[in-house]
Amino acid sequence: GAVVSQHPSWVICKSGTSVKIECRSLDFQATTMFWYRQFPKQSLMLMATSNEGSKATYEQGVEKDKFLINHASLTLSTLTVTSAHPEDSSFYICSARGPLVLAKNIQYFGAGTRLSVL
Amino acid sequence: AQTVTQSQPEMSVQEAETVTLSCTYDTSESDYYLFWYKQPPSRQMILVIRQEAYKQQNATENRFSVNFQKAAKSFSLKISDSQLGDAAMYFCAYRRLRDDKIIFGKGTRLHILP
Numbered sequence: 001g002a003v004v005s006q007h008p009s010w011v012i013c014k015s016g017t018s019v020k021i022e023c024r025s026l027d028f029q030a031t032t033m034f035w036y037r038q039f040p041k042q043s044l045m046l047m048a049t050s051n052e053g054s055k056a057t058y059e060q061g062v063e064k065d066k067f068l069i070n071h072a073s074l075t076l077s078t079l080t081v082t083s084a085h086p087e088d089s090s091f092y093i094c095s096a097r098g099p100l101v102l103a104k105n106i107q108y109f110g111a112g113t114r115l116s117v118l
Numbered sequence: 119a120q121t122v123t124q125s126q127p128e129m130s131v132q133e134a135e136t137v138t139l140s141c142t143y144d145t146s147e148s149d150y151y152l153f154w155y156k157q158p159p160s161r162q163m164i165l166v167i168r169q170e171a172y173k174q175q176n177a178t179e180n181r182f183s184v185n186f187q188k189a190a191k192s193f194s195l196k197i198s199d200s201q202l203g204d205a206a207m208y209f210c211a212y213r214r215l216r217d218d219k220i221i222f223g224k225g226t227r228l229h230i231l232p
Contacts, residue, residue: 032218043209043222044163091161097218107213107220109155109163 003027004096006110013084014118021079021113023094029074030096034107035067038091047092050077084117091115120145122212124223131200132231138185139195139226141210151213152186153220154195158206166208169193197228205230
């Protein structure tokens with residue numbers, strides 16, 4: 001089945017630094033990827049929708065200058081948390097959807113990235 | 119806006135028994151998808167089962183089945199012959215067709231008692 005790889009799985013950084021998280025579709029071309037944030041013991045909250053070759057669409061309340069998303073190819077989307085602060089510590093998950101005719105309306109999830117900002 | 123409600127934060131079931139997880143949703147759309155996802159301690163989201171709203175027949179996947187009541191906007195998950203590996207957080211999810219966005223419920227943590 002389709003696999004989405006997310007890297008790194010865990011990152012610790014100092015406050016004020018930037019962190020990049022990668023989301024790759026390994027055996028299919030992902031025209032659309034989604035980025036979620038999950039706080040401990042809570043549900044997944046959609047942050048933004050990333051479309052290949054165009055600007056990401058952010059959900060209300062998500063700072064686009066804080067969470068930079070780049071979807072430069074059909075297999076890679078990146079989320080950069082800029083000037084990270086302790087309140088940005090969270091679990092970030094990506095999902096990828098291929099072309100509708102192939103994906104059969106299924107989104108495939110990465111394993112997530114745990115970000116800890118000191 | 120669509121909402122998904124899971125009223126059971128936690129549930130427990132004896133191994134080999136059957137358990138039903140509840141989910142209700144609210145939408146004004148007529149066509150959509152519904153999903154149950156499992157999130158084990160590894161936190162990898164795993165698709166358990168999905169249901170197309172236009173299909174009246176309830177979806178089944180081995181020991182997992184749903185009771186989809188479109189008029190009542192209810193989408194419960196039944197797990198038969200529960201196994202220790204079924205222990206996880208289960209999320210009910212609604213997927214909009216127009217933009218593929220998924221709205222998740224708050225989850226139900228399922229414990230399997232040996």
